[in-house]
Amino acid sequence: MSARDNIFARIRRGLGLPVTPLAEEREKALSVIHDKPRGPRPSQVWQDPVGRFVERCQQLSTTTEIVPDISAIPQAIFNYLNQYNLPRQMVIWPDYSHYNWREVGIDVRVGSAKSDDLVGLTGAFCAIAETATLMLPSGVNTPSTVSLLPETHIALLDKKRIVNYMEDAWALYMAEKGTLPRAVNFVSGPSRTADIEQTIIIGAHGPYRVHIIIY
Numbered sequence: 001m002s003a004r005d006n007i008f009a010r011i012r013r014g015l016g017l018p019v020t021p022l023a024e025e026r027e028k029a030l031s032v033i034h035d036k037p038r039g040p041r042p043s044q045v046w047q048d049p050v051g052r053f054v055e056r057c058q059q060l061s062t063t064t065e066i067v068p069d070i071s072a073i074p075q076a077i078f079n080y081l082n083q084y085n086l087p088r089q090m091v092i093w094p095d096y097s098h099y100n101w102r103e104v105g106i107d108v109r110v111g112s113a114k115s116d117d118l119v120g121l122t123g124a125f126c127a128i129a130e131t132a133t134l135m136l137p138s139g140v141n142t143p144s145t146v147s148l149l150p151e152t153h154i155a156l157l158d159k160k161r162i163v164n165y166m167e168d169a170w171a172l173y174m175a176e177k178g179t180l181p182r183a184v185n186f187v188s189g190p191s192r193t194a195d196i197e198q199t200i201i202i203g204a205h206g207p208y209r210v211h212i213i214i215y
Helices: 003-014 023-034 049-059 070-083 166-177
Strands: 063-066 089-092 107-110 119-122 126-128 133-137 152-157 184-187 209-214
Touching (some): 133 166
Antiparallel strands (some): 126 133, 133 184
């Protein structure tokens, strides 16, 4: 018997239960885990979650642009970098390495961000309309540093993957992936803090800018 088994056996004896769980106990426990009721949540459902998401982004100082399809993304990013006089070099997630970056004058490096990377490009598993939040699970092809280290974070977002609430985001992730990743980052606008004399400081713990391209 392992130490873990011994501890559980003592607990079960203290509760007056058999040392070994019965089959019906296991079935009941699994049913509770898989069929637990959802907690309280707002009743409102936005008929236009994209519009709600963009509106909330503006309130959080997140800039957005809607493009007709993915072919327009490289030029849209070049225009954004040019508008704010930002470097034409980016660190990007592997999924976007096949875009025609050189044709529009952008140099890219694929992989995790380093301390000298000023612009990072990520996707998003989904986004939450209620709070203008991006859901970014970590993984080999989705390194978290790309959204956290650079001063400018650009995110690509499929408009079909904008859900109403955070509960919807978790439900979508579990339905599609089944198991949780090592970490999930929720990004709601540029990094900010008011720890020092209650004065808002932008970029204190992450990007100064967040720009979302919705396609």
